[in-house]
Amino acid sequence: MHGLNFDIAHLLAGSLVLVSFLLLYQDRLYALLNIFAVHAIVLSLSVAWQAHIQDAPHLYITAFIALIFKGVVIPVALHRMIVQLGIHREIETVAAIGPIMLAGLALVGLSLAVMLHITSDANLIAREDLAFALSVVLLGLLIMVTRRNAVGQVVGFMSLENGLVLAATGARGMPLVVEISVAFSILIAFIVIGIFLFRIRERFDTVDVHALDRFRGERS
Amino acid sequence: MNGIAFVLAIPALSVPVLAALPGYRLSALVNIFASFLTLLAALSLFGWRGAPTSYFLVDDLNVVFIVLNTLVGFTTSVFSASYIGHELETGRLTPAYLRFYHTMYQVMMFGMNLALIANNVGLMWVAIELATLATVVMVGIYRTHEALEAAWKYFILASVGIAFALFGTILVYMAAQPVVGEGLPGMTWTILVTRAANFDSGLLNAAFVFLFLGYGTKVGLAPLHAWLPDAHAEGPTPISAVLSGLLLNVALYAILRFKMLMALNPGVIATGPLMATVGLISVLFAAFMLYRRRDIKRLFAYSSIEHMGIIVFAFGMGGALANFAGLLQMTMHSLTKSAIFFTVGHIAQVKGTQRVSEIRGLTESHPMLGWLLVLGVIAIAGMPPLGIFTSEFLIVSSTFARAPLLAVALVLGLLVAFGALLLRLQGFAFGAPSDGRAPVRASYLPIFAHLALVLIAGIYLPPVLVSWFQHVARMLG
Numbered sequence: 001m002h003g004l005n006f007d008i009a010h011l012l013a014g015s016l017v018l019v020s021f022l023l024l025y026q027d028r029l030y031a032l033l034n035i036f037a038v039h040a041i042v043l044s045l046s047v048a049w050q051a052h053i054q055d056a057p058h059l060y061i062t063a064f065i066a067l068i069f070k071g072v073v074i075p076v077a078l079h080r081m082i083v084q085l086g087i088h089r090e091i092e093t094v095a096a097i098g099p100i101m102l103a104g105l106a107l108v109g110l111s112l113a114v115m116l117h118i119t120s121d122a123n124l125i126a127r128e129d130l131a132f133a134l135s136v137v138l139l140g141l142l143i144m145v146t147r148r149n150a151v152g153q154v155v156g157f158m159s160l161e162n163g164l165v166l167a168a169t170g171a172r173g174m175p176l177v178v179e180i181s182v183a184f185s186i187l188i189a190f191i192v193i194g195i196f197l198f199r200i201r202e203r204f205d206t207v208d209v210h211a212l213d214r215f216r217g218e219r220s
Numbered sequence: 221m222n223g224i225a226f227v228l229a230i231p232a233l234s235v236p237v238l239a240a241l242p243g244y245r246l247s248a249l250v251n252i253f254a255s256f257l258t259l260l261a262a263l264s265l266f267g268w269r270g271a272p273t274s275y276f277l278v279d280d281l282n283v284v285f286i287v288l289n290t291l292v293g294f295t296t297s298v299f300s301a302s303y304i305g306h307e308l309e310t311g312r313l314t315p316a317y318l319r320f321y322h323t324m325y326q327v328m329m330f331g332m333n334l335a336l337i338a339n340n341v342g343l344m345w346v347a348i349e350l351a352t353l354a355t356v357v358m359v360g361i362y363r364t365h366e367a368l369e370a371a372w373k374y375f376i377l378a379s380v381g382i383a384f385a386l387f388g389t390i391l392v393y394m395a396a397q398p399v400v401g402e403g404l405p406g407m408t409w410t411i412l413v414t415r416a417a418n419f420d421s422g423l424l425n426a427a428f429v430f431l432f433l434g435y436g437t438k439v440g441l442a443p444l445h446a447w448l449p450d451a452h453a454e455g456p457t458p459i460s461a462v463l464s465g466l467l468l469n470v471a472l473y474a475i476l477r478f479k480m481l482m483a484l485n486p487g488v489i490a491t492g493p494l495m496a497t498v499g500l501i502s503v504l505f506a507a508f509m510l511y512r513r514r515d516i517k518r519l520f521a522y523s524s525i526e527h528m529g530i531i532v533f534a535f536g537m538g539g540a541l542a543n544f545a546g547l548l549q550m551t552m553h554s555l556t557k558s559a560i561f562f563t564v565g566h567i568a569q570v571k572g573t574q575r576v577s578e579i580r581g582l583t584e585s586h587p588m589l590g591w592l593l594v595l596g597v598i599a600i601a602g603m604p605p606l607g608i609f610t611s612e613f614l615i616v617s618s619t620f621a622r623a624p625l626l627a628v629a630l631v632l633g634l635l636v637a638f639g640a641l642l643l644r645l646q647g648f649a650f651g652a653p654s655d656g657r658a659p660v661r662a663s664y665l666p667i668f669a670h671l672a673l674v675l676i677a678g679i680y681l682p683p684v685l686v687s688w689f690q691h692v693a694r695m696l697g
Binding site: 118126134137144150167172174 | 422425
């Protein structure tokens, strides 16, 4: 079958998983945001390639949104925000990197095993895309649980959403409503998070989620 | 033009109106009025619904949910009008925040109505996300330390749940696409349902797992419930009432729809045992957690987890009788729990605290509130002759007939929860009253209305309602 088409789709989707691994061990916020921008750019390339091979021009819009919004606007905004909050020099204590990377590998193995097994009838590109997408989603979750900083968790969440976009574009002919909605929801999610960050800043002068842990239900 | 357009358009149009109105009294009235009109529009769907389009669908199942949703939405708006004035006086909210609050209330109602009425799995997902985001900002509206933590936790957990649900939705489309073709038909309920038998069962299995995890987080099922007590306890009480009474139901509705889809495919795993297991775990877990609660709203939030567990268990058991009981339980729980939250909201205002240890002797200091709370708790604990007794009795007896061991576990959970609620009620209602004898300025009407409905349903279920629910129960399989 169309060898090159498949190879490039495979390459781009695989790169997204690799960039997720890069996100996993960044302990500086600046680096984390920069890598997230790379993540979004790889995603937009992958989506644009899908648009090309599926002959689905509306996917170019999704690719464009991913590139501009997640690749440029959000990283720049978060950059400015962390400077304003004065946390740009902080080094995050991500738990031991070795075990986290191993856990990440295990998650990728799991998603490949599950997805390739159940989608044996589907077309090849969709299969690979779905398996990689699930890996990105699971790695995004892992990033979220290993971060204590609110910005780090948000980046984890956005990388998770990137995985969802990858899955949605891999599914051939999926109606546009979903792609727009995903982009839209990220926008809303970002606004919400922005409000949160500012409020948190206003109240406790920190975005370290640990500072929130004093409460923990009803210990008082 | 038909009822569907009005059910969606009224909340959507009142959003800009409420955002523009300055005074809180006026916006509260507009809020009530809009909610009332939405309720009327929802009621019109019983007779006048029109054929399903590729985006909207009204059938016998979701009309029950829509009417319940708009009814509780309306009564909560009435309660909220009498509640927020006090919040403004005590300075917990400013007029600007109230304007925001009313706007978000209608955004949330719009999101929930859209989710219930959508004929498209993608549209339903978007709507549930919209409703969730609206509630997240409402939970954090007091901007206290606790409220922010609750909202943050809710936001993170709900987003992860929603992400899983979207992944499941994509998998459903992947399963449908080879059979029904590309594009919109692959996400339309009415088309999916007719062709589901030919879908790839492996993909459907994986899809259901993700959908159940995702929407199950929003239902508040046991291992995924962590956001629920915080969100209920720290947000404004009208939002606690709407969360418990409505938003949990909307997520449950999504699960039920997908369960119906799964049931049509011969090759898939049985979804019932999965749901029954998780439901039972939620019941047992929440029942034991009820004992050590120190915050009154948190107490009733755990009771919501318990009840959602019972409902999911009932639907998981399946069959005409258990489904019927599950629907009844869901309706009764929505009405009762929101009535309890209305009462608790006023109690927390007059007592100036939500701590269980500081709320005592209500029947003496505030007889009306005290006795309404007694009635509400008796109802939620499942005592006859109130409505929840009927539905719980049906669930337990139908389970005994088919899986006695499960029924024993369920009854254990119910009894443990019953004990905890009565133990706490004893403290709240009787004994020497604690401080806080401020007079109540409450509108009792919503509480009366809900409890009256629950009482009537416990004594006499109208045959029309029974046959309707029986019909829906058969649809659910």
